[in-house]
Amino acid sequence: MRTVVCNQLGPLGDLVIEERGEPTPGEGQVVVDVRAAGVNFVDGLLCQGRYQIKPPIPFVPGGEIAGEVSAVGSGVTGVSIGDRVIAFTGFGGFAEQVVISALTLVTMPDTLGFGQAATLIQSYGTILFALTRRTSLKPGEWVLVLGAGGGVGLAAIDVARAMGARVIAAASTKEKLDNAVAMGAEATIAYEDEDLKVRAREISGGGVDVVIDPVGGRHSEPALRATGPFGRFCVIGFASGPIAPIPLNQVLLNNRTVVGVDWGAWTFRDPIGNRRLLDELMGLISDGRLHPTVPSEYPLDQASSVMSGLIDRTLAGKVVLIP
Numbered sequence: 001m002r003t004v005v006c007n008q009l010g011p012l013g014d015l016v017i018e019e020r021g022e023p024t025p026g027e028g029q030v031v032v033d034v035r036a037a038g039v040n041f042v043d044g045l046l047c048q049g050r051y052q053i054k055p056p057i058p059f060v061p062g063g064e065i066a067g068e069v070s071a072v073g074s075g076v077t078g079v080s081i082g083d084r085v086i087a088f089t090g091f092g093g094f095a096e097q098v099v100i101s102a103l104t105l106v107t108m109p110d111t112l113g114f115g116q117a118a119t120l121i122q123s124y125g126t127i128l129f130a131l132t133r134r135t136s137l138k139p140g141e142w143v144l145v146l147g148a149g150g151g152v153g154l155a156a157i158d159v160a161r162a163m164g165a166r167v168i169a170a171a172s173t174k175e176k177l178d179n180a181v182a183m184g185a186e187a188t189i190a191y192e193d194e195d196l197k198v199r200a201r202e203i204s205g206g207g208v209d210v211v212i213d214p215v216g217g218r219h220s221e222p223a224l225r226a227t228g229p230f231g232r233f234c235v236i237g238f239a240s241g242p243i244a245p246i247p248l249n250q251v252l253l254n255n256r257t258v259v260g261v262d263w264g265a266w267t268f269r270d271p272i273g274n275r276r277l278l279d280e281l282m283g284l285i286s287d288g289r290l291h292p293t294v295p296s297e298y299p300l301d302q303a304s305s306v307m308s309g310l311i312d313r314t315l316a317g318k319v320v321l322i323p
């Protein structure tokens with residue numbers, strides 16, 4: 001089977017495609033034939049050695065996949081060959097097949113295609129965790145989403161709308177803002193050209209209630225200043241690179257709260273809690289309350305250019321590799 005391999009942390013152009021033997025499942029494991037592998041911003045950072053976790057090399061990148069079970073190891077119950085499943089692999093997903101513990105599988109909702117299913121867990125898991133476990137969101141409240149045309153951003157709009165909130169999308173291009181509106185954003189801010197704080201306050205009639213910030217850098221402080229009384233600022237990531245120094249008086253003013261969101265670490269600390277979160281997520285999808293976008297598809301051997309496109313900001317929306 002073919003896999004993408006990172007033999008050294010560094011330029012994404014150094015990734016290679018390797019042919020490896022067919023995997024066999026150990027006790028408690030299954031083999032999943034990958035039909036789509038979700039590509040996230042973090043996959044590129046991991047390969048470049050720019051993420052806080054440095055994987056031992058060589059490794060196969062790819063954090064989440066959707067596919068069909070093709071072999072079942074001893075001791076596995078409740079999973080059969082042919083089942084359509086989603087898996088959060090962490091690593092190893094950019095391959096024709098993955099071997100994974102059966103306990104980590106999530107049943108794919110019938111309403112989804114493989115591409116939609118492969119780009120769900122990381123972005124929607126993070127946002128559902130942020131808005132239900134780390135802070136709260138009431139119907140009618142305003143949510144300002146930065147990087148709104150990206151993977152986390154689009155999921156944030158969808159989850160916030162499902163919770164009855166109103167969304168302002170902030171992004172750099174018309175294409176990204178259009179995608180955000182299609183997902184349910186009510187208003188937009190082109191944050192490279194417009195004053196983010198002033199526009200967000202105007203649109204929300206005084207100040208937003210929640211900020212979702214996966215971008216960081218120079219947009220974080222104006223977004224925090226755009227929050228009204230009891231506003232919550234969710235720190236999700238730093239896609240733009242720099243980490244903003246926040247003046248603490250801005251947290252005191254308006255009784256604001258800055259909320260750290262580290263969904264990935266929490267999944268290891270509380271796997272049962274995460275299983276509950278993912279069950280909730282799949283329930284919302286099956287009920288038609290969430291609307292994961294159909295991603296753009298690329299062949300496996302374009303893994304490096306696709307990850308580069310996310311890192312250099314030229315690719316918009318959700319993206320999958322099709323092995």
Ligand SMILES: NC(=O)c1ccc[n+]([C@@H]2O[C@H](COP(=O)([O-])OP(=O)(O)OC[C@H]3O[C@@H](n4cnc5c(N)ncnc54)[C@H](OP(=O)(O)O)[C@@H]3O)[C@@H](O)[C@H]2O)c1
Nearest residue numbers: 041126147150151152171172214236237238239240261263
């Ligand atoms: N805390 C957690 O648990 C958690 C979970 C998942 C992801 N994350 C983090 O969240 C961040 C976003 O992930 P994602 O999957 O949404 O990525 P994505 O799809 O690539 O979107 C990131 C967005 O950031 C914006 N951006 C602004 N400046 C940028 C720059 N210099 N380079 C690249 N992008 C820039 C871009 O939007 P504009 O062009 O519109 O500005 C882009 O659409 C990443 O840092 C990721 O590691 C954190």
